[in-house]
Amino acid sequence: MQPVRVGIVGLGKIARDEHVPALKANDAFELVAATSTHHNREDMPVFARIEEMLDAVPEIGAVSICTPPQAHYAPAKAALLRGKHVLLEKPPTPTLAEFEELTALAAQNGVTLFQTWHARETPAIAAATEYLSTRQIKGGKVVWKEDVRHWHPGQDWIWSEGGFGVLDAGINAISILTEILPEPMTVEAAHFLVPSNMASPIAVAVAFALPSGAVIDVEFDFRHRGIQTRTVHIETDAGPFDLARFSAAQGEAAWGEVSSQRQEYAALYQRFATLIKEGRSDTDKRPLELVLDIFRDASRSTVEAFRE
Numbered sequence: 076m077q078p079v080r081v082g083i084v085g086l087g088k089i090a091r092d093e094h095v096p097a098l099k100a101n102d103a104f105e106l107v108a109a110t111s112t113h114h115n116r117e118d119m120p121v122f123a124r125i126e127e128m129l130d131a132v133p134e135i136g137a138v139s140i141c142t143p144p145q146a147h148y149a150p151a152k153a154a155l156l157r158g159k160h161v162l163l164e165k166p167p168t169p170t171l172a173e174f175e176e177l178t179a180l181a182a183q184n185g186v187t188l189f190q191t192w193h194a195r196e197t198p199a200i201a202a203a204t205e206y207l208s209t210r211q212i213k214g215g216k217v218v219w220k221e222d223v224r225h226w227h228p229g230q231d232w233i234w235s236e237g238g239f240g241v242l243d244a245g246i247n248a249i250s251i252l253t254e255i256l257p258e259p260m261t262v263e264a265a266h267f268l269v270p271s272n273m274a275s276p277i278a279v280a281v282a283f284a285l286p287s288g289a290v291i292d293v294e295f296d297f298r299h300r301g302i303q304t305r306t307v308h309i310e311t312d313a314g315p316f317d318l319a320r321f322s323a324a325q326g327e328a329a330w331g332e333v334s335s336q337r338q339e340y341a342a343l344y345q346r347f348a349t350l351i352k353e354g355r356s357d358t359d360k361r362p363l364e365l366v367l368d369i370f371r372d373a374s375r376s377t378v379e380a381f382r383e
Contacts, residue, residue: 078103079351080132081098081135081139082106082107082108082128082129083106083108083110083138084109084128084138084141084150084154085109085140085142086111086114086116087111087113087114087143087230088228089164090109093337093340096337097341098139098344101341101345103348104348106119107132107134108120108121108122109121110122110124110125120132125150125154135159136159136160137161138151138159138162139161139162140161142164144239145169145236145237147168147173148173151163151177151188152180155177155184155186156180158184158186160187160189161186162343162347163190163191164191166239166246166363167363168363169237170367171360171363171364171367178356178358178360181356182356185354187347187350187351187355187356188356189347189357192359192362193247193340194248194251195250196339196342197322197338197339199318199321200254203318206316207309208257210257210311210312210313211287212257212285212291212309213289213312214289214310215290215308216291216292216294216306217294217308218293218294218306219247219295220295220296220299220303221241221244222297222299224383228383229383233275235273239275240275240276241275241278241279241297242275242295242366242369244295244297245295246363248305248307249293249365249366251307252283252291252307253361255307255309255318256291258287260284260365261283261368262372263284264282265282266375266376267374267375267376268376268378269375270378270381271377271379272380273380277297277298277378278296278297278298279296280293283365291309306319
């Protein structure tokens with residue numbers, strides 16, 4: 076079977092660090108072109124716009140959208156309308172209406188739309204989902220602290236309207252919770268800390284409520300220095316559940332500390348290949364819905380200006 080030829084839209088940090096290596100390591104795909112307004116490559120042609128790329132390289136069968144979320148909708152729509160399969164980085168789009176339109180376009184044009192949630196792509200998540208499926212959830216605490224200067228150096232888009240701020244990282248934790256918990260979550264309360272010179276939050280506290288009455292408290296913070304903190308702790312009727320310890324017990328490296336995004340993205344592209352082969356889409360919108368609910372409901376405090 077011939078590999079699916081792929082064009083990447085956006086050659087920023089996540090594309091260079093994760094998407095390009097994952098594509099080149101997967102025999103189901105052949106990376107043949109890209110679009111970027113800031114980067115060039117010697118191993119493939121780079122175009123300014125997706126329309127130019129698809130016109131010049133019509134054999135492209137799939138497109139990976141790796142731009143900031145504010146710039147996901149337009150190129151994804153252009154690709155779907157031309158009958159190309161689409162893989163979307165997270166977060167999908169700044170609005171639910173845009174994402175639902177893309178989902179409908181994929182169905183109408185008979186192509187695959189894969190909304191990726193890379194933090195789910197580890198065996199520990201599948202095992203945790205199975206383990207918690209028979210437990211009663213009593214409560215929980217999630218802490219997700221990262222140094223934005225390390226993970227998003229010079230990326231001003233993350234602070235602008237539609238850039239999600241710390242929830243660009245926080246949506247990873249939310250994607251895990253929506254996968255492993257046996258009950259749906261709703262936003263009970265949320266509070267933003269927003270730098271005086273930015274539009275999006277640098278820290279967020281959220282309380283998620285479950286139908287059973289349990290509350291999951293979540294803390295996101297981009298001001299952290301040093302090694303990132305990513306912990307998922309759930310209280311159950313069978314005792315405490317810690318995702319990192321559970322992962323280690325499954326024979327994996329300590330989750331949240333040394334887990335490799337490279338492995339997660341390799342798994343994403345393997346799943347993308349399977350979806351294309353089977354003629355299916357995967358468009359789970361639950362993490363996006365919750366993040367948008369947080370933005371709608373959160374109270375806000377202004378904090379000192381952020382300087383890179």
